[in-house]
Amino acid sequence: MADSKKYNVEVRVWIEEAEGAFLGIGKIWLLENIKKTGSITNAAKEMKMAYRQAWQLVEEMNQRAESPLVEKLLGGKGGGGARLTDAGERAITIFYEVEKRIKEFAQKETQNLKF
Amino acid sequence: MADSKKYNVEVRVWIEEAEGAFLGIGKIWLLENIKKTGSITNAAKEMKMAYRQAWQLVEEMNQRAESPLVEKLLGGKGGGGARLTDAGERAITIFYEVEKRIKEFAQKETQNLKF
DNA sequence: ATTCAGTATGTTTTAAAATGAATACTGATG
């Protein structure tokens, strides 16, 4: 006899640091888009997010990381831009690894929920 | 050489059903307070949440569960009240079990994060 | 020294969500 409704577990993962939330999926998407587009402005457009907001997220990340995740280039040809540091690249990789392991575990451990 | 900053993983767990989010820690707290106080009104006060909001959460839960988690008593002595059904009691237990296992796994699997 | 596109920052608008207030309903009990 099958249950009439299906339930499954969802999991949201993020990294905390002393001052609070440091890195979640939203900031990861932003990092990816900065990498892809070469600037905060274009990354923000891509994500349909206000530049101001994107810029603030970058500030937060950079200040809370041991070393900045995003390098910002001011002025010059093309007005400048932004690109990921090695730490930024690593952050993406690490985050997805951690997230994947936790989500897989969550699925595996929670079959046949009933409410 | 110790790292200058400590990072750790945080995890938010909730149960989804076809129509969307079904049961997270907020609704669990509400269930616990209904159990403790015997009414939605008093549970809401306890949590400093508007009665309206608490009532809506209860409705949502009851409709999305296979059988209601909260039994509401209308009128009568004391005006009525609300209490958990067996399904409601079980929901609390199951949720915390699932949450605990996932959080423990998350901690265990993520020592020494560096950013 | 002017241009140019992106960064940096403050201010204002808008939109969404939560709250609060108000009102009717319910039914056991005296």
Place this chain on the structure above:
DNA sequence: CATCAGTATTCATTTTAAAACATACTGAAT
């Protein structure tokens, strides 16, 4: 059959967060 406290529901108000707007600032290139 009036009372009473909690449920049920609508509507106006407040709070909050997000987005939009506006305006300097930067520095390589021409």
